Amino acid sequence: KQEVTQIPAALSVPEGENLVLNCSFTDSAIYNLQWFRQDPGKGLTSLLLIQSSQREQTSGRLNASLDKSSGRSTLYIAASQPGDSATYLCAVRPQGGSEKLVFGKGTKLTVNP
Amino acid sequence: EPEVTQTPSHQVTQMGQEVILRCVPISNHLYFYWYRQILGQKVEFLVSFYNNEISEKSEIFDDQFSVERPDGSNFTLKIRSTKLEDSAMYFCASSDGTNAYGYTFGSGTRLTVV
Numbered sequence: 001k002q003e004v005t006q007i008p009a010a011l012s013v014p015e016g017e018n019l020v021l022n023c024s025f026t027d028s029a030i031y032n033l034q035w036f037r038q039d040p041g042k043g044l045t046s047l048l049l050i051q052s053s054q055r056e057q058t059s060g061r062l063n064a065s066l067d068k069s070s071g072r073s074t075l076y077i078a079a080s081q082p083g084d085s086a087t088y089l090c091a092v093r094p095q096g097g098s099e100k101l102v103f104g105k106g107t108k109l110t111v112n113p
Numbered sequence: 114e115p116e117v118t119q120t121p122s123h124q125v126t127q128m129g130q131e132v133i134l135r136c137v138p139i140s141n142h143l144y145f146y147w148y149r150q151i152l153g154q155k156v157e158f159l160v161s162f163y164n165n166e167i168s169e170k171s172e173i174f175d176d177q178f179s180v181e182r183p184d185g186s187n188f189t190l191k192i193r194s195t196k197l198e199d200s201a202m203y204f205c206a207s208s209d210g211t212n213a214y215g216y217t218f219g220s221g222t223r224l225t226v227v
Contacts, residue, residue, distance in 0.1 A: 032215065034215045041202075045218075099146070101156075103155050
């Protein structure tokens with residue numbers, strides 16, 4: 001059974017700092033991995049999608065990497081801003097015909113001005 | 114940018130009552146999903162729907178839950194007899210099925226059962 005773990009559970013940084021959020025998954029047989037942002041009481045906003053054949057994806061100040069064989073992904077946020085404060089969720093779509101996403105519990109990021 | 118729209122944003126219901134949560138997926142998407150997130154917990158898969166039938170469901174999706182696509186645009190989740198433990202945020206999502214763009218989620222319906 002696929003399990004997704006995100007470390008740390010919470011992170012507080014000063015504005016301007018570069019930071020890395022970690023995601024690990026137990027079964028390397030995945031179609032893709034998706035990073036989401038969730039603001040308090042709100043929905044999920046897709047940030048980056050990495051296909052299983054890809055190593056990384058970039059969007060603006062965000063860069064996500066994938067090492068499928070070791071079951072790890074990282075989300076790198078450059079020059080963090082207070083507006084980046086949110087919970088960041090990692091989700092994998094397993095291979096084998098299942099369509100569901102398996103989520104981690106998220107990392108709650110606070111960027112202090 | 115296309116959006117998945119969910120209504121209502123917040124619903125309060127009494128235990129034992131039926132509720133219907135509504136979603137309008139992205140118009141050219143073919144696959145539709147419901148997920149839920151109990152406060153402080155992980156987002157959990159409930160059900161996927163394709164070609165007017167359930168394609169996959171989790172153990173959470175028992176007989177008190179049902180889904181329907183009553184017309185060409187809406188996708189609904191019905192909970193027949195709500196329980197206190199059904200209180201959660203319910204998310205609708207859709208995808209085009211190509212695996213190229215991932216999933217698009219709605220902003221959620223917060224269901225509170227009292």
